[in-house]
Amino acid sequence: MAWMADRADERADPVRLWPQVRSILLLGMNYGPAQDPLASLARPERATISVYARNRDYHDIIKGKLKQVASLLASAGGADVKVFVDTAPVMEKPLAAAAGLGWQGKHTVLVSRAFGSWLFLGAIFTTADLPADAPERDRCGSCRRCLDICPTAAFPEPYVLDARRCISYLTIEHKGPIPRDLRPLMGNRVFGCDDCLAVCPWNKFAQQAREVRLAARPDLTAPSLAALARLDDAAFRQFFAGSPVKRTGRERFIRNVLVAIGNSGLPSLAQAALPLLDDPSALVRGAAVWALSRLLPRGEFTALAARRIDGEEDAAVREEWQQALQESVGGGLA
Numbered sequence: 001m002a003w004m005a006d007r008a009d010e011r012a013d014p015v016r017l018w019p020q021v022r023s024i025l026l027l028g029m030n031y032g033p034a035q036d037p038l039a040s041l042a043r044p045e046r047a048t049i050s051v052y053a054r055n056r057d058y059h060d061i062i063k064g065k066l067k068q069v070a071s072l073l074a075s076a077g078g079a080d081v082k083v084f085v086d087t088a089p090v091m092e093k094p095l096a097a098a099a100g101l102g103w104q105g106k107h108t109v110l111v112s113r114a115f116g117s118w119l120f121l122g123a124i125f126t127t128a129d130l131p132a133d134a135p136e137r138d139r140c141g142s143c144r145r146c147l148d149i150c151p152t153a154a155f156p157e158p159y160v161l162d163a164r165r166c167i168s169y170l171t172i173e174h175k176g177p178i179p180r181d182l183r184p185l186m187g188n189r190v191f192g193c194d195d196c197l198a199v200c201p202w203n204k205f206a207q208q209a210r211e212v213r214l215a216a217r218p219d220l221t222a223p224s225l226a227a228l229a230r231l232d233d234a235a236f237r238q239f240f241a242g243s244p245v246k247r248t249g250r251e252r253f254i255r256n257v258l259v260a261i262g263n264s265g266l267p268s269l270a271q272a273a274l275p276l277l278d279d280p281s282a283l284v285r286g287a288a289v290w291a292l293s294r295l296l297p298r299g300e301f302t303a304l305a306a307r308r309i310d311g312e313e314d315a316a317v318r319e320e321w322q323q324a325l326q327e328s329v330g331g332g333l334a
């Protein structure tokens, strides 16, 4: 995420982003789930997609709503306005905390007393001089549930996230193969992660989202890993049309699905991974090797490797084969 460092000065000071800004309005939009967002983690043949990605891309929804509010503001007072959701170097969480919407919990996300962990944030910059709200205070106390639940131990200390270990980063932003040591920790999370959000006790005040475009699509609530593995590029685009998953692209998404298949412990899912050894994408082929190394009996995997390695043109995929064989010699395979 080098883009964050590139514009660090604008991030640190909104006036650098827009010198005329006098006030910032922060908006939170509730996307509270209707069901337990972690329920599908216990179903190894299924995928877990993060709550925020189970329907339409929130950027499109919030931007429209922010523009409505911004145009009201502009027409009422004649002030200039600019609208931001994620896309610009704006520190939305500290700004929202300063505006009294909530506080940054130990998991670094903004927690609201009224909506728990489930708020999307957006900002309206304006030249209008508006009175400031009082900031919210930290209400985490001695709780550390979010820190303890994290599957990859991504919090080196409270309030600090090491994004390189976060499953949200690994499944959505990270472009290459997922580091081998982290793969087994990801379970069946194929897009984003909600564990630290979901366990927060302040969710007792959470409310189900009213915006219908944010209600979970039934086919994205716990989709079958085998069915996802079969998506070619056209089918992927069609299935995820309008969803944030589409922006990550098929290559990275199928990589994630294969990690989940490798973690399933279900030998029957090897059949879903096998055809992907011939995928045009080296990233996908490498992930298929890893998944099969975890599901096939040792002898079968070794025989498959012997048939395949020489024909593999990509050096990184050949390395995946070698590593998997070495691990199997070390006793990693049944």
Ligand code: B12
Binding pocket: 001, 011, 012, 013, 050, 051, 052, 085, 086, 087, 088, 089, 090, 091, 092, 093, 094, 107, 108, 109, 110, 111, 117, 118, 119, 120, 121, 122, 159, 160, 161, 163, 166, 168, 169, 172, 173, 191, 192, 193, 194, 196, 197
């Ligand atoms: C980069 C990014 C990520 C990265 C890094 C996350 C992170 N914690 O920074 C990754 C890909 C890992 C990620 C994951 C997720 N993200 Co994200 N992400 C962002 C993004 C684009 C920038 C965040 C950022 O600037 N991080 C920089 C780091 C340094 O900030 P920080 O650790 O959070 O907090 C530090 C600073 O705030 C600083 N600080 C405190 N006060 C002040 C004051 C000033 C002036 C300054 C300069 C600094 C400062 O101290 C803190 C401790 O070091 C924002 C959108 C935006 N433009 O803000 C969304 C955003 C934070 N993400 C969001 C969401 C929903 C998620 C996920 C839940 C998605 C998912 N389900 O998978 C996960 C949650 C993981 C987690 N525990 O954080 C929401 C959070 C909403 C909320 N209620 O807070 C946001 C706000 C998007 C949105 N518009 O709604 N995300």
Ligand code: SF4
Binding pocket: 107, 149, 150, 151, 152, 153, 154, 155, 161, 165, 166, 167, 168, 192, 193, 194, 195, 196, 197
């Ligand atoms: S989103 Fe998941 S992996 Fe990332 S910090 Fe939270 S619990 Fe850990």
Ligand code: SF4
Binding pocket: 105, 106, 107, 111, 139, 140, 141, 143, 144, 145, 146, 147, 199, 200, 201, 202
């Ligand atoms: S789970 Fe506990 S420590 Fe984490 S944000 Fe919620 S209240 Fe704070």
